Amino acid sequence: MTLLETRGLSKSFGGLRAVDGVDFSVTAGSLTGIIGPNGAGKTTLFNLISRALPATSGQIVFDGRDVTRLQSHQVARRGMGRTFQATTLFADATTLENVLVGYRQRTTSGLFDAMVRSGRLAREEREAEAAARESLKSADLAQVADRPAKSLTQEQQKRLAMAVALVSRPKMLLLDEPFAGINANQSRGLIALIESIAATGITILLIEHQMQVVMQLCRRIMVLDYGKKIAEGTPQEIRTDPAVLDAYLGGHA
Amino acid sequence: MIAPIVALAIAALVPLVVRNEYYLQILTQAYVFAISACGLNVILGLAGQLSLAHSAFFGIGAYAVALLATKAGVPFWFGLPAGVLLCSAAGYVIGSICLRSRGHYFAIFTLAVGIIIHLVIQKWESLTHGHIGVIGIPGPGPLGPLTFDSSVARSYLALFFLALTVAATARLMRSPIGRTLMAVRESEALAGAVGLDVMAAKRMAFTISVALAGLAGGLFAGFIGFLGPESANVEMTFNTLLYVMVGGMGSLSGPVAGTFIVYGLSQVLAVLQHYQMVIFGLALVLLIRFMPSGLAGAWRSR
Numbered sequence: 001m002t003l004l005e006t007r008g009l010s011k012s013f014g015g016l017r018a019v020d021g022v023d024f025s026v027t028a029g030s031l032t033g034i035i036g037p038n039g040a041g042k043t044t045l046f047n048l049i050s051r052a053l054p055a056t057s058g059q060i061v062f063d064g065r066d067v068t069r070l071q072s073h074q075v076a077r078r079g080m081g082r083t084f085q086a087t088t089l090f091a092d093a094t095t096l097e098n099v100l101v102g103y104r105q106r107t108t109s110g111l112f113d114a115m116v117r118s119g120r121l122a123r124e125e126r127e128a129e130a131a132a133r134e135s136l137k138s139a140d141l142a143q144v145a146d147r148p149a150k151s152l153t154q155e156q157q158k159r160l161a162m163a164v165a166l167v168s169r170p171k172m173l174l175l176d177e178p179f180a181g182i183n184a185n186q187s188r189g190l191i192a193l194i195e196s197i198a199a200t201g202i203t204i205l206l207i208e209h210q211m212q213v214v215m216q217l218c219r220r221i222m223v224l225d226y227g228k229k230i231a232e233g234t235p236q237e238i239r240t241d242p243a244v245l246d247a248y249l250g251g252h253a
Numbered sequence: 254m255i256a257p258i259v260a261l262a263i264a265a266l267v268p269l270v271v272r273n274e275y276y277l278q279i280l281t282q283a284y285v286f287a288i289s290a291c292g293l294n295v296i297l298g299l300a301g302q303l304s305l306a307h308s309a310f311f312g313i314g315a316y317a318v319a320l321l322a323t324k325a326g327v328p329f330w331f332g333l334p335a336g337v338l339l340c341s342a343a344g345y346v347i348g349s350i351c352l353r354s355r356g357h358y359f360a361i362f363t364l365a366v367g368i369i370i371h372l373v374i375q376k377w378e379s380l381t382h383g384h385i386g387v388i389g390i391p392g393p394g395p396l397g398p399l400t401f402d403s404s405v406a407r408s409y410l411a412l413f414f415l416a417l418t419v420a421a422t423a424r425l426m427r428s429p430i431g432r433t434l435m436a437v438r439e440s441e442a443l444a445g446a447v448g449l450d451v452m453a454a455k456r457m458a459f460t461i462s463v464a465l466a467g468l469a470g471g472l473f474a475g476f477i478g479f480l481g482p483e484s485a486n487v488e489m490t491f492n493t494l495l496y497v498m499v500g501g502m503g504s505l506s507g508p509v510a511g512t513f514i515v516y517g518l519s520q521v522l523a524v525l526q527h528y529q530m531v532i533f534g535l536a537l538v539l540l541i542r543f544m545p546s547g548l549a550g551a552w553r554s555r
Contacts, residue, residue, distance in 0.1 A: 052442060076448035084446075090439040093432075101436045104429055105448030111457065114428030115421060121428065128429070164447060 002061075003028040003172055003203050004049065009058035010227075011044055018044040020227035021058070026172075031194075031204045033218035035211065035238075037247055041227040042207045043085055046174050049205075050082045051075045063171060077105050081165030082174035085207075087157045091150040095141055095160055098149050099132035102164035106131075131167055139163040139193065155186040159193060166197065173197065175206040179213055191217060215239070223247065257419070257506070264412055268405045277404040283516050284411035285472045290496040290508035291418045292465025297494075298503030299431065300458035301438030302352070305490050306363040307466050309370035310340045312485020314467025315474040316374060319387040322475075329393045333471040340467025341460050348459035352452060355441075367487055375482035386481035390474050407476055414472060415509070418465060423505055425461070434458055492516075495533065499540060501549025510548055 004026040011019040019041045026032050034042050047053040049060060051072040060068045067075050076082075090098050107128060113121040136142045139159040144152060149160060158178055165173055178194065179187050187210075194217060198204050208214045214221060215235040223231040223238060225247040231238055238244055268277060289311055296304045317336030321327035327335070351362045374381050381387065393401040393410065401407050425431055433454050436444040441451050474480050483489070492515075500511025515533070522529040544551045 050446060052445065071450075072445035073448045073450045076446055082446050084442065088440050088443045090436055090443065092439065093435060097432060097435070100429075101432050101444070101449070102447045104433055104436075107429060109429055111425075111430060111461075114424050114430050117424065125429070164443075168448065 001028045002026070003063060004205070005061045006045075006049065007059040007061070009045070009048055009060060010056045011041075011048055011053065012056045017227050019048060019055075019224075022224070022227075022229050024222055024229060024232070026203060026205055027220075028171075028203055029198075029201055030220060031198045031218050032206070033214040033221045034205065034207045034224060035209070035214055035221060036224035040224040040247075042224055043176055044227075045224065046082065046176050046207060050080060050174060073105075076168075076170075079169075079171035080174065081168065081170035081172070083158075083161040083165055083176055083178065085176040085180065087154070087161055089149040089157060089160060089164070092148060094146050095136065095149055095152065096129075096132055096145040098160060098164050099135050099167050100128050102135075102167040103128045103131050105168050135163045135167040138196075139166075155182045155190065158182065158190065162193065162197070166202070170202065172203040172205065175204065177207050177209060179208060179210055187213065260506075261412075261416055265409075268408050274404050277408050279517075279520055281404065281408040281411045281476055282473070283513055284408065284415045285469050285476065286493065286496065286516055287509045287512040288411075288415050288418045288472070289466050289469035290493050290500070290512045291415075291422055292462045292469065293493050293497050294502065294504075294508040295422065295425070295465065296455075296458045296462035297497060298501075298508075299426065299434040299438065300455055301434075302455060302459070303360040304351075304363045304459065304462065305360055305487065305494075306347070306351075306367035306370065307462070307493055308487070308489035309367040309485050310344060310463035310466035311470035311473070311489060311493075312370065312374055312482070313343060314340050314470030315480050315484050316381060316387070316470075317467070318471040318474040319390045319480045320380065322391050323387055323389060329391060329475045330396070333393075333468070333475070336471040337464050337467045340470075341464040344460045344463030345456065348456045348463075352455045352459060364487065367485075367490055371482060371485045371487065374485050381482065384482065386479060387474075388479045390478050390480060392475045392478065411472060411476070414468065418468070419505065419509065426505060430454075430457070492519075495537065497547075498537070499547055501547025501551075504547070504549030504553075507547050507549035514548075 002025045006022055006024045009019060009022045010017065022045060036042050048055045051067065051070055055068060059066060062075065062080060063078060090101060107124040109121040109124050136145055139162060141156060141160055141163060144156065149157065152160060178190060191213065194204065219234065221233065221235060221238045222229060223244050230243045230247060231241045267280065271277060293307050296302050314336040317339050318329060318332040321332040321335060322329060347366060351359060351366060354362050375383055401410055433449055436449055437451050437454050444451050473484065496512040496515050497508045499515050500509065501507030519529060522532060
C-alpha cells in the first residue's frame with residue numbers, strides 16, 4: 001500500500017528548478033532513503049512534502065488524500081511528522097515542554113478551558129504528560145526531561161527532535177540528515193533508534209549524505225540530482241547504477 | 254503563590270494610607286496602564302510579535318466608552334464591555350491582515366495601522382470632536398451597594414481589573430495555549446511541523462492583547478472624564494513598550510512592575526517635560542545592554 005505519492009512535483013526559485021517533475025512513491029511501513037549531491041533539491045523536496053513550502057506544480061497524495069493545497073499544520077495533523085536539517089527545537093523550553101508541544105495537536109482544550117481550568121484541560125494535561133514521558137523514555141532522554149533543550153548535546157537534540165515528532169504517533173516520519181554533525185560512535189545509537197521507530201510500523205523517509213548509513217538502513221533509495229529523480233531501487237541497484245555513479249563521481253555525460 | 258497575594262495585599266492597603274487625591278489618581282492611572290502593558294506582553298512577550306498599534310486599540314476602547322456615554326447615554330458598565338468587544342473584533346480582523354507579515358515587517362505594518370487609527374480618531378471631527386476631544390464622560394455608576402465616585406473607590410476598581418488581568422494572563426501562560434505561543438515565538442517552522450496552526454495562535458494572542466488595551470482605554474476614559482486623540486498616538490505605544498521592556502517581556506509580573514517604575518518616574522520627572530526622554534533614552538540603552546530580559550530576567554538569573 002502506498003502511503004505517500006508525488007506526481008510531477010516541481011518547485012522553482014526564480015529561474016532555478018530546485019525540484020523538477022519528481023514522481024515518487026513510498027510504501028507504508030518502509031524505510032526509504034533520499035540521497036543526492038549537495039544542492040540536488042533533497043531538503044526542498046521535504047519542504048514541499050511537509051507543505052513548509054508551496055509547490056510550483058505537481059501533486060502530493062498522502063494517506064489517500066490530495067494534500068497539495070493544505071497548510072503544514074494540516075498535513076502534520078494527518079500524520080506526517082518531520083525533523084529539520086539544522087536541528088530545530090524550542091531552545092529555551094525544557095526537554096519535556098518540547099515534547100508536550102508535539103502532543104498539542106492531539107488535544108482540544110482552548111482558551112475557555114485555560115481560563116476556567118476545566119476538567120477537560122486537566123485530563124488532557126495528564127494525558128499529554130504521560131505520552132511525553134513515554135516518548136522521552138523511548139528516546140532515552142528521561143533523565144534530561146527538565147533541562148533546557150539548548151543545554152543538550154547535539155546527539156541528544158537530534159533524538160529530542162525525533163521524540164517531538166513522534167509523540168503524536170504520526171503515520172510517517174521525515175528525517176532530514178539525522179546523522180549530520182555527530183560522530184560514528186553516536187551514529188550507531190541513532191541507527192538503532194531509527195530502526196526501532198521503523199519496527200513500530202511508522203513509515204520513515206530520510207535524507208542522508210553518508211552513503212554507508214543509507215545503504216545499511218534503507219531497503220529502497222531514491223537519488224536526486226539537479227532536482228530530478230535519476231534513479232530509484234534497492235541499495236545494490238543504486239550502487240551500480242551508471243547515472244548515480246556519474247552524478248557522484250562527476251563523470252562526463 | 255505567596256508573592257502575588259502579598260503584592261495584592263500591599264496594593265489594597267495603599268489607598269488607606271495615602272489619602273492624597275493627586276497620588277491616588279496617579280496610582281489609578283498606573284493600574285490602568287499596567288493592564289495595557291499586560292496586553293502588549295501577550296502579543297510581544299508570549300507570541301513574540303512586536304505590535305506597534307497597541308495604543309490605537311487603547312484609543313478605540315476609550316473612545317467607545319466616551320462616545321457611547323456622551324452621544325447615546327450608554328452607561329459606563331455597558332460601554333466598557335462594548336469597547337472591549339469592539340477592540341476584539343477590530344483586532345481579529347486587523348490581526349488577520351497584519352500577521353501575514355513577520356518580524357520587522359509586522360512591526361512596521363502595525364506602526365502604520367496605529368498611525369492610521371490615530372489619524373481617523375483625530376480627523377473624524379463630527380464623531381470625535383478632533384483635537385478638542387470628548388469632555389464630561391460619566392464615570393462608573395454604582396453597582397448595587399458599591400459606588401465609584403471617590404478616588405479611593407476608583408483606585409480599588411482599577412486594581413480589581415488589574416488583578417483579574419494578571420490572573421487571566423497567568424492561566425493563559427501555564428496552559429497548553431501558553432506553550433503553543435512559546436512554540437510560535439521560538440520556531441514557526443517547527444510549530445507548523447508539529448501540527449500547530451501558527452496563524453490562529455498569533456491571531457488569538459493579538460486579539461487578547463488588543464482586548465486588554467481596549468479594557469485599559471475604557472477604564473481610562475471613565476476615570477479621567479475627558480479624552481483627546483493623544484491617548485491613541487504612537488508615543489503612548491512606545492511608553493507601553495518601555496513599561497514591558499523595563500519589567501521584562503514574557504514574564505507575568507514584569508510588565509506591572511515596569512509600569513509602576515517607569516510611569517512613577519515619569520511623574521517625578523514631569524518638571525523636566527520633554528527632556529525626561531533624555532533620561533529614559535539613556536536608561537533604555539543601558540537596560541538593553543545590561544538587562545536584556547528586563548527586571549524580571551535579572552531577578553530570575555540573580
